[in-house]
Amino acid sequence: MSPNEATNNMAAYKFWKTQPVPKFDGKDDIQQGPIKIIDPDETPKDPYPLLDGFEWVTLDLTEDNNVVELYNLLSTHYVEDGEGEFRLNYSPAFLRWALTSPGWQKEWHVGVRASKSKKLTAFISGVPTKIRAHDQTVQVVEINFLCIHKKLRSKRLAPLLIKEITRRCYLKGIYQAVYTAAVVLPTPIASYRYFHRPLNWLKLYEAGFAFLPLNSTTGRQVAKYHLPRNTSIPGLRALRESDLDALQHLLEQYLARFDVSPKFTKDEIRHWLFHEEKKGVEQVVWSYVVEDAQTQKLTDFFSFYSLESSVTSHSKHDKIRTAYLYYYASAFSSTEDGLEARLEILINDALIVAKKADFDVFNALNLQDNALFLEKLRFMNGSGELNYYLFNYRMPPVRDAQEKNLPLMGRRGGVGIVLV
Numbered sequence: 001m002s003p004n005e006a007t008n009n010m011a012a013y014k015f016w017k018t019q020p021v022p023k024f025d026g027k028d029d030i031q032q033g034p035i036k037i038i039d040p041d042e043t044p045k046d047p048y049p050l051l052d053g054f055e056w057v058t059l060d061l062t063e064d065n066n067v068v069e070l071y072n073l074l075s076t077h078y079v080e081d082g083e084g085e086f087r088l089n090y091s092p093a094f095l096r097w098a099l100t101s102p103g104w105q106k107e108w109h110v111g112v113r114a115s116k117s118k119k120l121t122a123f124i125s126g127v128p129t130k131i132r133a134h135d136q137t138v139q140v141v142e143i144n145f146l147c148i149h150k151k152l153r154s155k156r157l158a159p160l161l162i163k164e165i166t167r168r169c170y171l172k173g174i175y176q177a178v179y180t181a182a183v184v185l186p187t188p189i190a191s192y193r194y195f196h197r198p199l200n201w202l203k204l205y206e207a208g209f210a211f212l213p214l215n216s217t218t219g220r221q222v223a224k225y226h227l228p229r230n231t232s233i234p235g236l237r238a239l240r241e242s243d244l245d246a247l248q249h250l251l252e253q254y255l256a257r258f259d260v261s262p263k264f265t266k267d268e269i270r271h272w273l274f275h276e277e278k279k280g281v282e283q284v285v286w287s288y289v290v291e292d293a294q295t296q297k298l299t300d301f302f303s304f305y306s307l308e309s310s311v312t313s314h315s316k317h318d319k320i321r322t323a324y325l326y327y328y329a330s331a332f333s334s335t336e337d338g339l340e341a342r343l344e345i346l347i348n349d350a351l352i353v354a355k356k357a358d359f360d361v362f363n364a365l366n367l368q369d370n371a372l373f374l375e376k377l378r379f380m381n382g383s384g385e386l387n388y389y390l391f392n393y394r395m396p397p398v399r400d401a402q403e404k405n406l407p408l409m410g411r412r413g414g415v416g417i418v419l420v
């Protein structure tokens with residue numbers, strides 16, 4: 001819990017109270033749209049002054065050595081679980097994928113170096129995209145990978161990084177952003193929880209990620225999470241490049257269910273969802289479609305991405321291979337009962353594909369329609385929370401934001417965006 005969370009008191013957020021974000025009390029005028037109209041002429045043309053001994057750097061992620069530098073910073077200083085036992089370990093291939101999506105801008109890969117050693121000590125990034133919020137389309141930048149070296153924490157460098165990337169976005173005429181964070185800031189549009197479906201329970205247990213319930217045995221736990229060898233839906237196959245138009249249509253229809261969702265162009269769909277087999281290129285995203293044998297139409301789709309966690313303190317296993325549920329869609333969404341039954345077998349097939357690809361665990365948030373299958377498919381309730389935010393944009397509450405006390409099944413996601 002952040003020190004400020006207990007109070008939800010704007011005054012306690014010295015930096016955030018100065019930013020164009022909704023207040024906690026919800027007393028802002030709830031007319032949907034920008035909070036502040038930005039005058040580009042008032043945007044400073046030069047970078048903000050930094051702490052003594054540090055300098056701004058713009059990374060060039062087309063250069064392998066820049067990607068490796070970023071990897072080295074994040075793999076040792078990025079997000080950890082509460083106890084510091086596990087740390088997200090985004091691979092160089094993942095970072096390049098995440099940060100060079102269509103329209104990416106080099107200026108939005110903002111680093112800080114120590115002036116003497118030239119070591120990269122902090123970073124923040126953005127990539128452009130469009131989202132739909134209720135019935136409005138909004139051009140945004142997706143902010144991610146904010147990271148400060150552990151020795152430089154609590155020196156108010158984060159607000160500087162945020163202000164600097166904001167300045168660079170304003171200069172390009174982008175005035176809104178979307179981001180997620182485990183910490184509570186003013187003010188989430190929605191908050192979700194992580195769920196974990198063991199695929200290799202024994203390894204998770206040995207690594208300290210899964211626990212043995214008092215009334216169980218390791219054998220019973222392994223049996224509980226056993227999956228069939230083969231997928232069950234006829235016509236399930238890997239996504240092909242020739243599917244992209246049909247996939248765009250299927251996704252667009254499905255994502256219309258949610259209050260906030262991405263508005264993917266075809267190029268973005270290719271970038272984010274299509275993995276092209278190339279020698280020596282690490283696979284980051286797995287996408288599968290179901291093609292109806294009679295009509296040749298795509299009826300369903302699922303995807304997941306690969307993100308390892310480093311086990312910081314354990315000797316037997318140093319990595320957990322995690323598949324994260326990404327976008328999915330089904331033409332069976334015309335009836336709720338039909339959708340629930342379909343998603344259960346569709347996502348069960350996703351688990352089987354992930355198990356075959358040697359993942360240890362499959363993670364999902366309870367956004368989108370995930371509450372329809374999480375319990376049935378034996379996802380365990382995790383401790384991690386993820387809050388969704390919009391910068392300089394206010395909108396009426398999304399469907400589920402206030403419904404934390406409803407049982408799981410009652411909590412359908414209002415957010416359809418998944419940030420990597």
Ligand SMILES: CCCCCCCCCCCCCC(=O)SCCNC(=O)CCNC(=O)[C@H](O)C(C)(C)COP(=O)(O)OP(=O)(O)OC[C@H]1O[C@@H](n2cnc3c(N)ncnc32)[C@H](O)[C@@H]1OP(=O)(O)O
Pocket residue numbers: 004012013014015016017077078079080141143144145146147148149152153154155156157158159162165166169170174175176177179180181182183185391392
């Ligand atoms: C139009 C364009 C707009 C573009 C910008 C849109 C906004 C983008 C916003 C960023 C989206 C990022 C999305 C992601 O990448 S979320 C991932 C965040 N990264 C990590 O958790 C990695 C490990 N942790 C660290 O590297 C540091 O602890 C970080 C960098 C997180 C904070 O460093 P440090 O611990 O040394 O703190 P400080 O003394 O410098 O600064 C303290 C101030 O910073 C506020 N703080 C703390 N954590 C976060 C956080 N995750 N988002 C926003 N603000 C945060 C905090 O409330 C306080 O402000 P206030 O309480 O006084 O007000």
